[in-house]
Amino acid sequence: MKERLIFHIDVNNAFLSWSAVLLLKQGYKQDIRKIPSIIGGDESKRHGIVLAKSPIAKRFGVVTAETLYSAKKKCPTLQIFSPNYEWYYEKSRELMKYLSQYTPVMEQFSVDECFLDMTGTSYLYKDYIKLAYFIKDDIKKKFGYTVNVGIGNNKLCAKMASDFEKPDKVHTLLKGEIKDKLWPLPVKELFMVGKKTALELQKLNIKTVKDLAESSDALLYRHFKNQSTYLKEAANGIDLSKVEARSSKHESISISETLPYDYEDEEKLKEVLFRQTEEVSRELRYKKQYTKTVAVIFKNNRFISYSAQAGLFNATDKTEEIYKTVKEVFENNWKEDPIRLIGVRLASLTEKREKQLSLFEENNEKAEDDKIQKTLDEINRKYGGTKIAPASLKLLGEQTTKNKYKNHE
Numbered sequence: 471m472k473e474r475l476i477f478h479i480d481v482n483n484a485f486l487s488w489s490a491v492l493l494l495k496q497g498y499k500q501d502i503r504k505i506p507s508i509i510g511g512d513e514s515k516r517h518g519i520v521l522a523k524s525p526i527a528k529r530f531g532v533v534t535a536e537t538l539y540s541a542k543k544k545c546p547t548l549q550i551f552s553p554n555y556e557w558y559y560e561k562s563r564e565l566m567k568y569l570s571q572y573t574p575v576m577e578q579f580s581v582d583e584c585f586l587d588m589t590g591t592s593y594l595y596k597d598y599i600k601l602a603y604f605i606k607d608d609i610k611k612k613f614g615y616t617v618n619v620g621i622g623n624n625k626l627c628a629k630m631a632s633d634f635e636k637p638d639k640v641h642t643l644l645k646g647e648i649k650d651k652l653w654p655l656p657v658k659e660l661f662m663v664g665k666k667t668a669l670e671l672q673k674l675n676i677k678t679v680k681d682l683a684e685s686s687d688a689l690l691y692r693h694f695k696n697q698s699t700y701l702k703e704a705a706n707g708i709d710l711s712k713v714e715a716r717s718s719k720h721e722s723i724s725i726s727e728t729l730p731y732d733y734e735d736e737e738k739l740k741e742v743l744f745r746q747t748e749e750v751s752r753e754l755r756y757k758k759q760y761t762k763t764v765a766v767i768f769k770n771n772r773f774i775s776y777s778a779q780a781g782l783f784n785a786t787d788k789t790e791e792i793y794k795t796v797k798e799v800f801e802n803n804w805k806e807d808p809i810r811l812i813g814v815r816l817a818s819l820t821e822k823r824e825k826q827l828s829l830f831e832e833n834n835e836k837a838e839d840d841k842i843q844k845t846l847d848e849i850n851r852k853y854g855g856t857k858i859a860p861a862s863l864k865l866l867g868e869q870t871t872k873n874k875y876k877n878h879e
Contacts, residue, residue, distance in 0.1 A: 473645070475598060476713060477586040478620040478628035479569060479605070482637035484582035485509045485522040487615040488561045489551055494614070506530060507549045510538045521553055535730045555749055558582075559756070564613065572605065577713045583632075585625050587713035602640045610638065626709035627652075629661055648707040653680035660704055664810065666732065666771065667697070679705050697773045723750050723757075724767070726813025732771045733809045740797065746814045747796050751789040754816060760785035761816035764795040766803065769811035777815075778803035785820050792816070 481487060486509050490502045502524060509522040518538045530545035542548050562581045570576050575587035588598060595601045602619040609617050620632025621642045630652065631643035643651050658668035660679055670693060676682050683705035690698035703709070725746045733739050743766065754761060765779035780799050786792060796814055 472589060474623050475588045476622055476625055476628040477572075477588055477598075477602060477605075478579075478622070478625070478632045479565075479584055479586065480618045480620070480632045481565070481582040482616045482618060483522055483524075484561075484615075485553060485558060486524055488558050489522075489554060491561070491614045492554065492557050493551075502549065502551060505549060506532075506545050506547050507551060508532060508538075508541060509553050510541070510550050511553070556752065556756075559753060561613070565609070568609070568612070569605070572601075575713050575715050577715060579629075585628065585713045599640065599642070606638065606640060622707075624707070624709040625711055625713065626661055626704055627707050633659075643707070645707070649680075652705075652707055653678065653683060655679045657682050657705075660701075662700070662704070662773070664732075664771075667694070667701075670694070671701075695772060700773055721819060722815055722817040723753050723759075723761075723819070724813055724815035725750050726767055726811055728811045729809065733812075734806075736804070739804070739809060739812060740800065742812055743796050743800060743814060744793060746812075747793040748789055750814055750816055751787060751792050754787045754819075759819045759821055760787050761792065761819055763816070763818035764792055764799060765815040765817060766796060766799045767811075767813040767815060768804065768809055770805075771808040771810050773810070776803075776805075779815075779817070781818070785818075785822070 483503070486503060486507070489509055493500075493502060504526070505524060506526045507524045508520045508527055510520050511518045520532060520534050520536050520538065520541050523532045523534060523541075527541070527545055527548060530548075532541045532544055532548070538550060542550075558581060562578075565582075566576070566578055566584060569584060569586060573586045573588055573591060576584055577587075578584045588595070588601075598621060602621055606617055606619050609615070616638035618632040618636055618638070619640045620628045620630065620634075621640070621644070622628035622631050623645050627643040627645075627648075631641040634641040634643075634651075655678065656668075657663060657671050657676055657679055658665070660682070663671075671677075671682065674685075674689065674693065676685055682701060685702070687698070687702060690701060694701060727742070727746070729742070733742075762782050762785045763779055764782065765777050767775070767777045769775045778799050780795050782791070782795060
């Protein structure tokens with residue numbers, strides 16, 4: 471059986487890098503990657519946190535997910551820039567289109583990273599290390615930002631390799647390099663080992679990846695149950711998962727994120743889902759598509775994944791309609807377990823609305839709604855985030871946030 475060869479491409483500091491490219495394009499005089507700067511949410515709202523930081527800001531001790539208030543206390547000269555999600559989507563699509571020329575089997579892992587399955591392409595590329603350097607340097611020259619390229623015999627090792635040292639680097643973690651490159655790492659650096667798990671492992675005197683690789687199966691199972699299999703295999707550089715190519719027909723649109731810690735609070739989870747729904751519904755409208763199926767994806771602190779979905783009576787691209795269903799699916803299916811990752815997926819996509827109007831709804835009202843939504847999307851796309859939204863949607867989002875206080879009255 472032919473040894474697999476996988477590339478993992480990861481944009482260095484994507485949100486900050488992509489914002490820097492846009493600002494320079496618009497005539498901004500400074501490269502925000504070279505000054506104390508961050509990409510952050512609105513300070514006046516509860517999501518006023520650091521989303522990305524420049525290397526200089528990092529040297530001041532600024533960390534991702536801390537409040538903007540805290541970050542500015544650490545670095546008084548810090549410059550704050552709002553996220554521009556539409557621009558990030560555009561740069562992501564541009565990157566994925568570029569990378570797709572190297573292999574027919576590509577899996578986008580997140581907005582700023584993907585896997586390329588290079589297995590069986592040796593007749594095209596004689597030297598994979600040279601190819602990785604070419605891709606890295608070509609992206610820098612063509613698009614104005616840097617990436618890391620990790621090379622491994624599976625997705626896990628390629629992903630780990632791309633994280634070794636940043637930015638603008640190529641690293642390998644091949645089968646014969648596991649003991650030398652992976653085992654000496656602190657166990658907390660192993661992919662998908664969170665803070666909680668790392669602390670539990672350290673209590674068992676498992677401090678390095680090597681300690682984990684050589685630990686007793688029975689000991690791990692006693693403390694981590696189903697997660698123990700993943701931990702042991704990952705520590706030994708084993709990963710059998712395939713690089714799954716996405717359909718070019720856009721059969722679904724999804725977004726998911728690993729949370730900064732395990733969320734057990736219902737309203738916090740709803741806040742994340744509300745923000746994710748805004749993003750995927752904007753993506754839906756950008757592609758001029760409509761959805762008839764909405765799903766919520768969960769992964770708990772034991773790495774057990776489950777999902778649930780619901781069909782819509784009418785295909786829609788409206789954030790408000792989609793979020794109402796997302797909220798219902800969540801409320802009916804969350805097992806009240808600590809959640810490590812959560813996401814929203816829109817499926818059964820169509821380019822036709824096929825909406826059945828009620829007796830009291832007029833076609834011209836529908837057209838007017840579409841015109842308003844298109845205008846709002848254009849404003850938000852230009853200025854980033856969700857600066858403006860319909861009043862009904864604002865109220866829906868505010869209700870999601872305020873319910874937690876109401877429940878304690």
